[in-house]
Amino acid sequence: MNNKLEALGWSRYPSDMAASWEQLAEQAMTLSSESRARLADRLVESLDVDEPGAVDHLWVSEAKRRRDEVRTGQVQPINGEEALSKVRDHLSREPGYWKHRLTEN
Secondary structure: OOOOHHHOOOOOOOOOOEEEEEEEHHHHHHOOOHHHHHHHHHHHHHHOOOOOOOOHHHHHHHHHHHHHHHHHHHOOOOOOOOOOHHHHHHHOOOOOOOHHHHHOO
């Protein structure tokens, strides 16, 4: 057994080819967090991503806009820990804020 999935009791080509994605997901949920993360990475890597989609182009545009704002001095970057601290502080002072926003529409 040279395949890690086979070592976990999964065959590379299941004898019952009618196995649904729900059954596979249920089996995957029995794996450790690290194994599930590795499996998720492998599945994402297997997707056909040769051609960037519209959302990819939007994210690239947004990243470039943000980069340019930092380069021109329009915004001052802060480190991640400081940003998360500010968000947590804000959320702790206004716990109902997001619930109200999410139920408006």
